[in-house]
Amino acid sequence: MKIDIKWHEVEIGAIVKEPGSASEYKTGDWRSEVPVRDNEKCIKCGICYIFCPEGCIYRTEDGYFDANLYYCKGCGICAYECPRGVIRMIEEKKE
Amino acid sequence: MNEGGPRGKGRVVGLEGSHAVSEAVKMANTDVIAAYPITPQTHIVERLAEMVADGELDAEFICVESEHSAMSACIGASAAGARTFTCTSAQGLELMHEVLYVASGMRFPVVMVVMNRALSAPLSIWCDHSDAMAVRDVSWIQMFAENNQEAFDLTVCAFRIAENRNVLFPAMIHMDGFYLSHVIEDLVIPDEKEVRDFIPDYEYPFPLDPERPVSMGCFAPPYIYPEIKKAQEVAFERSKTEVKSVLHEFGEVFGRSYELIESYRMDDASIAMLMMGSISETAMLAVDELRDDGCDVGLLRIRLWRPFPFEELRDAVRDIDTLIVVDRCVSYGMGGPVCAEIKSALYDEPRRPKIVSFIAGIGGRDVTVDHFKQMFMQGIERAKSEKTKTDEFVMFGVRE
Numbered sequence: 002m003k004i005d006i007k008w009h010e011v012e013i014g015a016i017v018k019e020p021g022s023a024s025e026y027k028t029g030d031w032r033s034e035v036p037v038r039d040n041e042k043c044i045k046c047g048i049c050y051i052f053c054p055e056g057c058i059y060r061t062e063d064g065y066f067d068a069n070l071y072y073c074k075g076c077g078i079c080a081y082e083c084p085r086g087v088i089r090m091i092e093e094k095k096e
Numbered sequence: 097m098n099e100g101g102p103r104g105k106g107r108v109v110g111l112e113g114s115h116a117v118s119e120a121v122k123m124a125n126t127d128v129i130a131a132y133p134i135t136p137q138t139h140i141v142e143r144l145a146e147m148v149a150d151g152e153l154d155a156e157f158i159c160v161e162s163e164h165s166a167m168s169a170c171i172g173a174s175a176a177g178a179r180t181f182t183c184t185s186a187q188g189l190e191l192m193h194e195v196l197y198v199a200s201g202m203r204f205p206v207v208m209v210v211m212n213r214a215l216s217a218p219l220s221i222w223c224d225h226s227d228a229m230a231v232r233d234v235s236w237i238q239m240f241a242e243n244n245q246e247a248f249d250l251t252v253c254a255f256r257i258a259e260n261r262n263v264l265f266p267a268m269i270h271m272d273g274f275y276l277s278h279v280i281e282d283l284v285i286p287d288e289k290e291v292r293d294f295i296p297d298y299e300y301p302f303p304l305d306p307e308r309p310v311s312m313g314c315f316a317p318p319y320i321y322p323e324i325k326k327a328q329e330v331a332f333e334r335s336k337t338e339v340k341s342v343l344h345e346f347g348e349v350f351g352r353s354y355e356l357i358e359s360y361r362m363d364d365a366s367i368a369m370l371m372m373g374s375i376s377e378t379a380m381l382a383v384d385e386l387r388d389d390g391c392d393v394g395l396l397r398i399r400l401w402r403p404f405p406f407e408e409l410r411d412a413v414r415d416i417d418t419l420i421v422v423d424r425c426v427s428y429g430m431g432g433p434v435c436a437e438i439k440s441a442l443y444d445e446p447r448r449p450k451i452v453s454f455i456a457g458i459g460g461r462d463v464t465v466d467h468f469k470q471m472f473m474q475g476i477e478r479a480k481s482e483k484t485k486t487d488e489f490v491m492f493g494v495r496e
Contacts, residue, residue, distance in 0.1 A: 015314065
């Protein structure tokens with residue numbers, strides 16, 4: 002993502018001409034807690050996938066679920082909704 | 097200023113101010129009108145609704161449930177490339193306040209007439225400029241009309257200015273409620289074809305179009321917001337040049353030329369009174385009478401309020417000793433808002449006039465020729481007095 006745009010390079014009305022550019026925006030760095038999974042308890046029900054407000058949970062090849070940490074804001078809704086207590090929110094240490 | 101009878105090319109008709117605006121909007125071949133009725137603006141949209149219903153104007157007339165929706169609908173239509181118009185007054189303008197910033201930030205050339213009216217409370221439907229002063233910072237081009245001819249002309253010019261590729265900002269024309277909206281004056285209505293030639297069809301550079309998808313109204317994180325706002329401010333300031341050239345071109349085509357700041361009998365004047373809106377026509381009569389008595393007084397009227405005409409103001413007051421500013425609004429805890437801006441604009445000038453501030457005509461209180469003469473006299477006295485402090489102002493005509 003180009004973040005060194007000068008003021009005179011801004012499009013009229015700050016229009017973004019490239020569709021879908023929001024997907025480049027990293028919301029993952031809003032996060033203070035990261036979801037950690039214990040897949041031994043997981044029944045692959047997909048409730049975390051359905052409830053994630055960011056839509057960042059995807060299905061892995063072996064049928065479990067995981068969060069794309071580029072977008073995961075660490076809201077913890079997946080952990081709250083999981084019926085089997087698979088997901089714990091752990092404070093993320095940043096260097 | 098408009099001395100004598102109607103002039104310029106076209107036919108002379110008697111029209112109330114509201115209907116003069118409706119006529120201008122029709123001649124501009126406006127595509128979308130979205131408005132909510134509010135006194136004293138209602139006649140404008142009533143007439144436009146009739147025109148659309150009778151097939152005189154081929155436009156979408158959107159009946160909205162509030163002014164907030166009116167402005168939002170105009171923004172949506174404008175994003176699709178339509179020429180849009182709305183109008184409102186006082187509380188209605190305040191209800192659409194947050195959306196005004198969206199129109200200008202997204203650079204949509206919406207045109208709006210504000211029929212100036214006092215803000216509640218207490219409830220008043222009568223004229224003052226408190227509604228206008230509450231929207232000073234919204235990045236809309238703003239002009240104040242003095243009479244119905246000017247209201248018609250400025251509405252026509254507003255479309256041309258706003259849609260100019262170097263401008264692309266919304267434009268607001270202020271008119272005094274009742275004094276203009278409900279008053280029938282004779283004015284010259286030009287030929288419709290000439291108006292259409294003056295405001296050709298325009299194309300928004302990036303309209304909503306499935307073939308060329310764009311994202312509008314995106315959010316801006318801190319790393320880009322200041323750049324976007326500087327781009328907006330620079331473009332807004334530069335639009336003054338276009339305002340000037342459109343007004344002059346209008347003069348060449350239609351025979352009525354308008355300056356950013358209008359002056360009346362300012363040659364060799366040492367004392368000037370400055371104001372905005374329709375009361376200047378009354379003040380001119382006071383100037384004439386005082387001139388007959390040998391006082392070297394003159395009159396200044398700000399037409400272009402935003403972007404503020406700094407250079408034109410400095411030039412206009414260069415040779416005067418006393419400037420009396422008449423505000424039609426109170427900025428509570430501050431005084432007269434126009435006066436405050438005039439003082440700030442002149443702060444760096446090596447030679448500044450002594451400035452006296454009056455607030456008059458709020459909530460529809462009439463200001464007569466005699467009142468203006470009294471303000472001139474009191475103003476001259478106050479300017480001479482060593483005791484007058486710069487932050488003092490007089491609320492004229494208030495019963496003690």
